Amino acid sequence: MCSGAPIFVIAEAGVNHNGDIETAHRLVDTAAKVGADAVKFQTFTADRIATHSSPLADYQREGVGFEETMQEMLSELVLSPEAHRELKAHAEEAGVVFLSSPFDEDSADFLAELGVSAIKLGSGELTNTPLLRHVAAKGLPVILSTGMGTLEEVREAVRVFAGTRSQVALMHCTSSYPTPPQDANMRVIRTLMDRFALPVGYSDHTEGHVAAVAATALGVCILEKHLTLDRTMKGPDHRASADPDSFADYVEKVREAERCMGSGEKQPVMAEFAVMSASRKSIVAARDISKGSVLTSEMLTAKRPGTGISPAKMNEIIGRRASVDIPEDTLISESMIDTDA
Incomplete structure:
Protein backbone atom coordinates (compact mmCIF):
# COMPACT_ATOMS: atom_id res chain seq x y z
CA MET A 1 0.00 0.00 0.00
CA GLY A 262 -5.51 10.61 -14.02
CA SER A 263 -1.77 11.21 -14.23
CA GLY A 264 -1.67 14.94 -13.54
CA GLU A 265 0.08 15.56 -16.87
CA LYS A 266 -1.80 18.17 -18.91
CA GLN A 267 -2.15 16.85 -22.44
CA PRO A 268 -5.07 15.74 -24.62
CA VAL A 269 -6.39 12.28 -23.96
CA MET A 270 -7.19 9.99 -26.87
CA ALA A 271 -10.94 10.61 -26.62
CA GLU A 272 -10.40 14.36 -27.20
CA PHE A 273 -8.78 14.14 -30.63
CA ALA A 274 -12.03 13.54 -32.51
CA VAL A 275 -13.63 16.48 -30.67
CA MET A 276 -10.57 18.67 -31.22
CA SER A 277 -10.94 18.82 -35.00
CA ALA A 278 -14.62 19.73 -34.72
CA SER A 279 -14.35 22.21 -31.84
CA ARG A 280 -11.12 24.08 -32.46
CA LYS A 281 -10.84 26.73 -35.17
CA SER A 282 -8.68 27.39 -38.20
CA ILE A 283 -7.64 30.53 -40.09
CA VAL A 284 -10.33 31.25 -42.67
CA ALA A 285 -10.70 33.88 -45.42
CA ALA A 286 -13.05 36.58 -44.11
CA ARG A 287 -13.66 37.76 -47.69
CA ASP A 288 -12.56 36.96 -51.24
CA ILE A 289 -8.80 37.35 -51.50
CA SER A 290 -7.17 37.91 -54.89
CA LYS A 291 -3.95 36.21 -55.93
CA GLY A 292 -0.96 38.40 -55.05
CA SER A 293 -2.73 40.22 -52.18
CA VAL A 294 -0.77 40.78 -48.98
CA LEU A 295 -2.80 39.20 -46.20
CA THR A 296 -4.07 41.57 -43.49
CA SER A 297 -5.96 40.93 -40.28
CA GLU A 298 -9.14 42.25 -41.91
CA MET A 299 -8.93 39.52 -44.57
CA LEU A 300 -8.72 36.70 -42.04
CA THR A 301 -10.87 35.26 -39.26
CA ALA A 302 -11.06 32.08 -37.18
CA LYS A 303 -13.77 29.48 -37.68
CA ARG A 304 -14.38 25.79 -37.16
CA PRO A 305 -13.28 23.14 -38.03
CA GLY A 306 -9.81 22.92 -36.61
CA THR A 307 -8.31 21.01 -39.50
CA GLY A 308 -6.42 23.94 -41.01
CA ILE A 309 -3.81 26.38 -39.75
CA SER A 310 -4.33 27.21 -36.06
CA PRO A 311 -5.35 30.81 -35.19
CA ALA A 312 -2.40 30.69 -32.80
CA LYS A 313 -0.29 31.26 -35.94
CA MET A 314 -2.32 34.23 -37.13
CA ASN A 315 0.58 36.69 -36.76
CA GLU A 316 2.79 34.39 -38.84
CA ILE A 317 0.23 34.40 -41.69
CA ILE A 318 -0.48 38.13 -41.71
CA GLY A 319 1.87 39.90 -44.14
CA ARG A 320 2.34 36.93 -46.43
CA ARG A 321 1.06 37.00 -50.02
CA ALA A 322 -1.77 34.91 -51.50
CA SER A 323 -0.40 32.61 -54.22
CA VAL A 324 -3.90 31.81 -55.55
CA ASP A 325 -7.36 33.34 -55.48
CA ILE A 326 -8.95 32.40 -52.15
CA PRO A 327 -12.77 32.51 -51.93
CA GLU A 328 -14.46 33.84 -48.79
CA ASP A 329 -15.02 31.23 -46.03
CA THR A 330 -12.17 29.01 -47.26
CA LEU A 331 -9.74 27.46 -44.78
CA ILE A 332 -6.31 28.89 -45.45
CA SER A 333 -3.61 26.32 -46.15
CA GLU A 334 0.12 26.72 -46.64
CA SER A 335 -0.28 25.86 -50.31
CA MET A 336 -2.40 29.01 -50.81
CA ILE A 337 0.22 31.49 -49.61
CA ASP A 338 3.80 32.29 -50.51
CA THR A 339 6.56 31.43 -48.14
CA ASP A 340 7.61 35.08 -47.88
CA ALA A 341 5.63 38.33 -48.05
Missing part, protein backbone atom coordinates in the same frame (compact mmCIF):
# COMPACT_ATOMS: atom_id res chain seq x y z
CA CYS A 2 0.98 3.65 -0.41
CA SER A 3 3.52 3.12 -3.19
CA GLY A 4 1.57 4.40 -6.17
CA ALA A 5 -0.78 1.43 -5.98
CA PRO A 6 -4.57 1.79 -5.89
CA ILE A 7 -6.05 2.95 -2.59
CA PHE A 8 -5.93 0.16 0.00
CA VAL A 9 -9.49 -0.32 1.28
CA ILE A 10 -9.90 -1.80 4.76
CA ALA A 11 -13.25 -3.27 5.77
CA GLU A 12 -13.39 -2.59 9.50
CA ALA A 13 -15.31 -5.59 10.83
CA GLY A 14 -14.22 -4.52 14.30
CA VAL A 15 -16.60 -6.00 16.85
CA ASN A 16 -19.53 -6.25 14.44
CA HIS A 17 -19.34 -10.04 14.85
CA ASN A 18 -21.05 -9.53 18.24
CA GLY A 19 -18.80 -12.19 19.74
CA ASP A 20 -19.98 -14.89 17.35
CA ILE A 21 -17.26 -16.63 15.32
CA GLU A 22 -19.63 -17.63 12.51
CA THR A 23 -20.67 -14.00 12.08
CA ALA A 24 -16.99 -13.07 12.00
CA HIS A 25 -16.39 -15.59 9.21
CA ARG A 26 -19.33 -14.16 7.28
CA LEU A 27 -17.74 -10.72 7.62
CA VAL A 28 -14.53 -12.07 6.09
CA ASP A 29 -16.45 -13.47 3.12
CA THR A 30 -18.40 -10.26 2.77
CA ALA A 31 -15.27 -8.11 2.85
CA ALA A 32 -13.85 -10.12 -0.04
CA LYS A 33 -17.15 -10.02 -1.96
CA VAL A 34 -17.58 -6.23 -1.72
CA GLY A 35 -14.07 -5.53 -3.01
CA ALA A 36 -12.13 -4.65 0.14
CA ASP A 37 -8.39 -5.29 0.21
CA ALA A 38 -8.31 -6.14 3.91
CA VAL A 39 -10.63 -7.12 6.71
CA LYS A 40 -9.80 -5.83 10.18
CA PHE A 41 -10.92 -7.00 13.59
CA GLN A 42 -10.07 -5.88 17.14
CA THR A 43 -7.89 -7.78 19.61
CA PHE A 44 -8.30 -7.20 23.33
CA THR A 45 -9.29 -8.49 26.71
CA ALA A 46 -12.03 -6.49 28.34
CA ASP A 47 -10.29 -5.93 31.68
CA ARG A 48 -7.19 -4.52 29.94
CA ILE A 49 -9.18 -1.85 28.10
CA ALA A 50 -11.52 -0.45 30.73
CA THR A 51 -12.07 -0.37 34.48
CA HIS A 52 -15.01 -2.32 35.81
CA SER A 53 -17.00 0.91 36.19
CA SER A 54 -16.03 2.66 32.93
CA PRO A 55 -19.22 3.95 31.26
CA LEU A 56 -20.23 3.48 27.65
CA ALA A 57 -20.00 6.32 25.15
CA ASP A 58 -23.41 7.62 24.11
CA TYR A 59 -23.23 6.02 20.66
CA GLN A 60 -22.31 2.67 22.23
CA ARG A 61 -25.22 2.87 24.67
CA GLU A 62 -27.60 3.64 21.82
CA GLY A 63 -26.18 0.76 19.80
CA VAL A 64 -26.44 -1.95 22.46
CA GLY A 65 -29.85 -0.72 23.58
CA PHE A 66 -29.42 -1.17 27.31
CA GLU A 67 -27.32 0.08 30.20
CA GLU A 68 -24.11 -1.76 31.06
CA THR A 69 -20.50 -0.88 31.72
CA MET A 70 -17.93 -0.76 28.95
CA GLN A 71 -16.12 -3.74 30.42
CA GLU A 72 -19.34 -5.76 30.43
CA MET A 73 -20.05 -4.84 26.81
CA LEU A 74 -16.50 -5.62 25.66
CA SER A 75 -16.40 -8.96 27.46
CA GLU A 76 -19.14 -10.13 25.09
CA LEU A 77 -17.15 -9.07 22.01
CA VAL A 78 -13.80 -10.78 22.61
CA LEU A 79 -12.38 -13.07 19.93
CA SER A 80 -10.31 -15.97 21.25
CA PRO A 81 -6.77 -16.64 20.01
CA GLU A 82 -8.04 -19.66 18.10
CA ALA A 83 -10.74 -17.51 16.47
CA HIS A 84 -8.03 -15.11 15.31
CA ARG A 85 -6.10 -17.99 13.74
CA GLU A 86 -9.21 -19.25 11.96
CA LEU A 87 -10.11 -15.80 10.67
CA LYS A 88 -6.58 -15.07 9.45
CA ALA A 89 -6.48 -18.34 7.53
CA HIS A 90 -9.95 -17.70 6.14
CA ALA A 91 -9.02 -14.16 5.04
CA GLU A 92 -5.92 -15.41 3.24
CA GLU A 93 -7.99 -18.09 1.49
CA ALA A 94 -10.56 -15.43 0.50
CA GLY A 95 -7.86 -13.17 -0.92
CA VAL A 96 -8.02 -10.35 1.61
CA VAL A 97 -5.39 -9.21 4.11
CA PHE A 98 -6.12 -9.97 7.76
CA LEU A 99 -5.55 -7.06 10.13
CA SER A 100 -6.49 -6.34 13.72
CA SER A 101 -6.15 -3.51 16.22
CA PRO A 102 -4.55 -4.34 19.57
CA PHE A 103 -5.58 -2.35 22.62
CA ASP A 104 -2.87 -3.55 25.00
CA GLU A 105 0.69 -4.88 24.93
CA ASP A 106 -0.26 -8.56 25.25
CA SER A 107 -2.65 -8.24 22.31
CA ALA A 108 0.06 -6.58 20.23
CA ASP A 109 2.43 -9.44 21.09
CA PHE A 110 -0.16 -11.99 20.03
CA LEU A 111 -0.80 -10.29 16.68
CA ALA A 112 2.92 -10.11 15.96
CA GLU A 113 3.24 -13.83 16.74
CA LEU A 114 0.23 -14.49 14.54
CA GLY A 115 2.14 -12.98 11.63
CA VAL A 116 0.03 -9.96 10.74
CA SER A 117 1.52 -7.79 8.00
CA ALA A 118 0.84 -4.53 9.87
CA ILE A 119 -0.50 -3.22 13.15
CA LYS A 120 -3.47 -0.85 13.09
CA LEU A 121 -3.74 1.36 16.16
CA GLY A 122 -7.07 3.05 16.86
CA SER A 123 -7.52 6.70 17.67
CA GLY A 124 -7.91 5.98 21.38
CA GLU A 125 -4.28 4.84 21.48
CA LEU A 126 -2.83 8.04 19.97
CA THR A 127 -1.73 9.26 23.41
CA ASN A 128 -1.03 5.80 24.85
CA THR A 129 2.72 6.24 24.63
CA PRO A 130 3.63 2.96 26.40
CA LEU A 131 1.63 0.96 23.84
CA LEU A 132 3.05 3.00 20.96
CA ARG A 133 6.59 2.25 22.17
CA HIS A 134 5.77 -1.42 22.58
CA VAL A 135 4.42 -1.66 19.04
CA ALA A 136 7.29 0.41 17.61
CA ALA A 137 9.80 -2.06 19.02
CA LYS A 138 8.32 -4.80 16.84
CA GLY A 139 9.36 -3.09 13.63
CA LEU A 140 6.10 -3.85 11.84
CA PRO A 141 4.36 -1.32 9.59
CA VAL A 142 1.90 0.73 11.65
CA ILE A 143 -1.34 2.39 10.59
CA LEU A 144 -2.12 5.02 13.22
CA SER A 145 -5.51 6.71 13.50
CA THR A 146 -5.55 10.29 14.77
CA GLY A 147 -9.17 10.91 15.78
CA MET A 148 -9.69 13.24 18.77
CA GLY A 149 -6.07 14.34 18.47
CA THR A 150 -4.33 17.66 18.11
CA LEU A 151 -1.47 18.23 15.68
CA GLU A 152 0.96 18.27 18.59
CA GLU A 153 -0.37 14.93 19.88
CA VAL A 154 0.08 13.44 16.42
CA ARG A 155 3.62 14.84 16.32
CA GLU A 156 4.46 13.27 19.69
CA ALA A 157 3.05 9.91 18.57
CA VAL A 158 5.06 9.99 15.34
CA ARG A 159 8.23 10.74 17.32
CA VAL A 160 7.83 7.43 19.15
CA PHE A 161 8.45 5.62 15.86
CA ALA A 162 11.41 7.75 14.78
CA GLY A 163 14.55 5.64 14.48
CA THR A 164 12.65 2.34 14.55
CA ARG A 165 12.06 -0.06 11.68
CA SER A 166 8.34 0.64 11.74
CA GLN A 167 6.94 2.45 8.73
CA VAL A 168 4.04 4.66 9.77
CA ALA A 169 0.93 5.72 7.89
CA LEU A 170 -1.37 8.27 9.51
CA MET A 171 -5.13 8.07 9.27
CA HIS A 172 -7.23 11.21 9.47
CA CYS A 173 -10.31 10.37 11.48
CA THR A 174 -13.20 12.03 13.28
CA SER A 175 -14.21 9.87 16.23
CA SER A 176 -17.94 10.45 15.94
CA TYR A 177 -20.26 7.60 14.97
CA PRO A 178 -21.59 8.42 12.44
CA THR A 179 -19.68 11.59 11.56
CA PRO A 180 -21.81 14.45 10.19
CA PRO A 181 -20.34 16.07 7.06
CA GLN A 182 -19.56 19.35 8.81
CA ASP A 183 -17.29 17.49 11.25
CA ALA A 184 -15.33 15.48 8.67
CA ASN A 185 -12.71 18.26 8.27
CA MET A 186 -11.21 16.64 5.18
CA ARG A 187 -8.55 19.35 4.71
CA VAL A 188 -6.71 17.79 7.65
CA ILE A 189 -5.58 15.12 5.19
CA ARG A 190 -3.43 17.69 3.37
CA THR A 191 -2.25 19.12 6.71
CA LEU A 192 -0.98 15.69 7.78
CA MET A 193 0.70 15.14 4.43
CA ASP A 194 2.42 18.51 4.52
CA ARG A 195 3.51 18.40 8.17
CA PHE A 196 4.76 14.82 8.40
CA ALA A 197 5.66 13.69 4.87
CA LEU A 198 4.16 10.29 5.67
CA PRO A 199 1.54 8.23 3.83
CA VAL A 200 -1.92 9.39 4.87
CA GLY A 201 -5.26 7.62 4.81
CA TYR A 202 -8.78 8.30 6.00
CA SER A 203 -10.75 6.31 8.55
CA ASP A 204 -14.25 7.12 7.37
CA HIS A 205 -17.14 7.23 9.82
CA THR A 206 -19.41 9.33 7.63
CA GLU A 207 -22.49 7.92 5.94
CA GLY A 208 -22.36 7.39 2.18
CA HIS A 209 -19.36 7.78 -0.10
CA VAL A 210 -18.91 11.54 -0.58
CA ALA A 211 -16.13 11.82 2.01
CA ALA A 212 -14.30 8.88 0.46
CA VAL A 213 -14.38 10.50 -2.98
CA ALA A 214 -13.06 13.73 -1.42
CA ALA A 215 -10.32 11.77 0.34
CA THR A 216 -9.38 10.13 -2.94
CA ALA A 217 -9.08 13.53 -4.61
CA LEU A 218 -6.90 14.71 -1.71
CA GLY A 219 -4.46 11.87 -2.32
CA VAL A 220 -5.01 9.29 0.45
CA CYS A 221 -3.55 5.84 -0.03
CA ILE A 222 -5.67 4.00 2.58
CA LEU A 223 -9.40 4.09 3.30
CA GLU A 224 -11.06 2.36 6.22
CA LYS A 225 -14.81 1.92 6.63
CA HIS A 226 -16.85 -0.09 9.13
CA LEU A 227 -18.62 -3.11 7.63
CA THR A 228 -21.67 -4.83 9.10
CA LEU A 229 -23.94 -7.58 7.84
CA ASP A 230 -26.99 -5.62 9.01
CA ARG A 231 -27.15 -2.07 10.40
CA THR A 232 -30.15 -2.99 12.56
CA MET A 233 -28.20 -5.53 14.61
CA LYS A 234 -27.58 -4.76 18.26
CA GLY A 235 -24.03 -3.68 19.03
CA PRO A 236 -21.94 -0.54 19.48
CA ASP A 237 -20.85 0.02 15.86
CA HIS A 238 -23.53 -1.36 13.53
CA ARG A 239 -25.40 1.92 13.09
CA ALA A 240 -22.23 3.71 11.94
CA SER A 241 -21.26 0.92 9.55
CA ALA A 242 -21.96 0.20 5.89
CA ASP A 243 -24.00 -2.88 5.01
CA PRO A 244 -22.72 -5.13 2.19
CA ASP A 245 -24.53 -3.34 -0.64
CA SER A 246 -23.47 0.08 0.62
CA PHE A 247 -19.88 -1.05 1.07
CA ALA A 248 -19.74 -2.47 -2.45
CA ASP A 249 -21.05 0.84 -3.78
CA TYR A 250 -18.48 2.65 -1.62
CA VAL A 251 -15.60 0.70 -3.16
CA GLU A 252 -17.00 1.20 -6.66
CA LYS A 253 -17.20 4.98 -6.14
CA VAL A 254 -13.64 5.07 -4.78
CA ARG A 255 -12.32 3.16 -7.78
CA GLU A 256 -14.23 5.44 -10.14
CA ALA A 257 -12.80 8.48 -8.37
CA GLU A 258 -9.31 7.00 -8.73
CA ARG A 259 -9.83 6.62 -12.48
CA CYS A 260 -10.94 10.26 -12.61
CA MET A 261 -7.68 11.43 -11.01
